[in-house]
Structure formats: C-alpha cells, structure tokens
Amino acid sequence: MYDYYLGGKDNFPADREAAEKIIAIVPEVRETARDNRAFLGKAVRLMAEQGVRQFLDLGAGLPTQENVHQVAQRVDPEARVVYVDSDPIVLAHARALLADNPHTVAIWGDITDPETILKDPEVVERLDFGRPTAVLVSAVLHFVADDRHVSDIVTTLRRPLTAGSHLLISHFYAPDLDDVKVLAGQQVYRSTRPGALVARSFEQIAAYFDGMTLLEPGLVPVRSWRPDNEIDELEGIDLSRPALIGAVGRLP
Template sequence: MYDYYLGGKDNFAADRAAAQKIIDLAPDAPEKARANRAFLGRTVRYLAAQGIRQFVDIGAGLPTQENVHQVALAEHPDSRIVYVDNDPVVLTHARALLADNPNTLVVEGDVHAPQAILDHPDVQAHLDFDRPVATLLLAVLHFVQDDEEANRIVASLRERLVPGSHLVISHIYPGNHLAETIRAGARIYDTTTASLTGRSLTQIAGYFAGDMEVLEPGVVPVQAWRPVEKVGIDLVAPGILGAVGKVLRSRVRP
C-alpha cells in the first residue's frame, strides 16, 4: 500500500484496492506518504553529514525511490546499511535489487522482536555496534497496537546504541480527525496488513525521553522537519509526526 501511495509499481491488486479505500477516506494519504519518504531522505542525509556511517532500517519495505542506501552511499561510499522486514515478498525483491551492493544487507526480522534483529549474526558481522548507529523506525511503530509493547521495542533498541548514535521515528498522528474516520481507516488496514494505531505527540515524544537529545525542530509533522523550503507546523491536522534523537550516554543495564 505504501508503495502504491508513492506511485510505485511494486504492489498487488489487493494493495491497490485497499489503498484506494484509504484515499477515499483521506485524499491526502499519498501526499503524507511522500512527505514521510522525503523525511527519510533529509534525515539520512543529515546524519551522514554528521559522520554516521551505519544505518539499520526496521520495517523497511522495498528499498526503492531514494531509500536509505541510495542517500547514505551518495554521501559516503563506505556507509553500511541493514534493511529489516518480515514480508517474504519484500525480502525476495529487496535481495534481488541489492544483490550487487556489498554495503547493504537485507535480513528477515520483526519489530516485535528487536533483540533478535540486533543479535542476528549477519547484522553483527555487517555493523559495529561499538560505534554510532542510526536506527530508523519509519511508519512502523503504529503497527504495534499495544502502547507498552511499543515502548519496550524502542527501549530495547536504545539499549544497544552507544553515545553519538541516533534514533529516527515517524508515526501516524490522528490530530483532530473524527473518531469514526480513524476507526474506518483502521478496519481497512486490519483486513490487509496489520492494525493501525495512531498516537499523540506526547506518546511519540516519550520514545526519546531520558538519555537522548531531540534535535531541532523536535517532534513535528514530517514535512516540517528541516525542509528545503519553510513549512508551517500544524499539529491540528492528522498526519505523520517525525523526530530524530541523539544518544547522549549509554544506558546501564540492570
């Protein structure tokens, strides 16, 4: 469905039908998807400029249309990227697309099991977790229904990040959308991919609480995160919020 919103060709009839139902409910859904993809490009480009050379993209989907490896490798050819997804079709396509790119790795993994992702032997061999890593959770946490589980996922990933690492998150935000519209959209996703759960600005900001510095401009609509041209920050309208946090110190495990 996301690929369809972006105008891609890697989607099935069922994806297109479901995505069109979402567009009927929220006509700006493709625009929001494109804004999220542009947010990915700007954040990766910024992090690469800050010296980050390692990226883990969890729930990556198909690595096409200016994705992490394209942006990071354009900035620094020695960058190393790991894409993680649990969809066998995505994995097959991604591995075929990136077969000749030794700096990228595609592994099977599930956001519900973050430790298994980081402990995957191929991931361990590809990245050095004693050095800064950028972990990306773009438009994926809203597929985790339980708030406490979403918090645990983020905490587990943060535990493994050394100072200087970064966490990038984008997440569906309901704004002032009517409750029935939100429920109707959630029902469509229930029948196609996974349940969709919008969260408040406070909940999303909470993923960065503690030992992280949230980089300016903070938790904002993705189109307002360091745009090329100035964009107003609208926290009333529904959309996708995004933020980048920098790890200031390592967590001490109990």
C-alpha cells in the same frame, strides 16, 4: 499499500483495493507517503554528514528511489546499511537490488521481536554498536497495537546504542483519537496484513525519545521537518489534525 501510495507497481489487487479505501477517506495520504519518504532521505543525509556510518532500517519496505544506502553511501561509499523486513517479496526485491553492494544487506526480521533482530548474524557482522549507529523506524510502529509493546520495542532497540547514535521514528498521530476519519482508516487496516493502525498522542510518541536530544525542528509533521520549499515553510507546524509526525533523536 505504501508502495501504491508512492506510485509504485509492486503491489497486489488487495493492496490497491485497501489503499483506495484509505485514499477515499484521506485524499492526501499519497502526499503524506511522499513527505515521509523525503523526511527519511533528508534525515539520513544529515546523519551521514554528521559522521554516522551505520544504519539499521526496520520495516524497510520495497526498494524505491533514494533508498537509505544510496543516500548514506553518497556521503561515504563505505557506509553500512542493514535493511530489515518481514515480507518475503520485499526481501527478494531488496536482495536483487543489493547483490553488488558489499556494504548493504537485507534480512528477514519482525519489528515485534527486536531482540532477535539485534542478534541476527548479519547485524552482528555488519554493525558495531560500539560506534555511532542510526536506527530507523519509519512508519511502522503504528502497526503494532499494544502501547506497552511499542515502548518495549523502542527500549530494546535503544539499549545497545552508544553516544552519538541516532533514532529516527515517524508515526501516525492524532490529537483526537476518536476522530471520525481516524476510526474509519483503522477499520480499513483491520482487514490488511498488519491488522491494525494505531494513532498515538504527541506525548506517547515524544516519550520514545526520552533522554535524547532532538534534532531541529523536533517532533513535527514529516512535511514540516526541514522543508525544502518556502510554501511548506510558510505553512508552519500544524498539530491540530491527524498526521504522520516524525523526529530524529541523538544520544548525547
């Protein structure tokens, strides 16, 4: 569905049908998907420019333009990237794309079992958690229904990180969890592979970064994270309606 929102062609009829139902409820969802992709790219570039040379991208999704390894390796060709996804189609595409890239790999992994991901031989071989590492969890945690489980996932992913490491999260947010559009969208997602779409509060999402220093402008709608144009900048930060919000935290 995310690929379809982005205008890609690697999706199935069931994906398109569900995505069109979401578009009917939230017409701006395509723009939100593009904004999230831009947020990820800007953040990865910033982290790479600040000296991060290792990236773990969880729930990476289908390869598209400006992938994490392309952005990071533009800063340093030897930057290491591990993509993780549970979809075999995603992995097939990613492995084909990365066949000639010695510093990047795609592995199978389930975000709901982060301990197994961290112990995966490819992760252990390529990433040295004794050095600054970026963990990227872009638009995936809202597919995990249980709040406690999500907190445990983030805690586990943060555990091996050393000073100077970064955590990127974008997540579906709603100021009113009973908003009619939120409930309608959740109903659509119940019939999809993830089986859930959970809106969480600003406070819940902010708690994932406890003890970290948030890079400016903090936790905001992804469209408002270091906007590239004056129009978006003038719009300011609006947390009065449902949105995909994101932040990048740094371990001091």
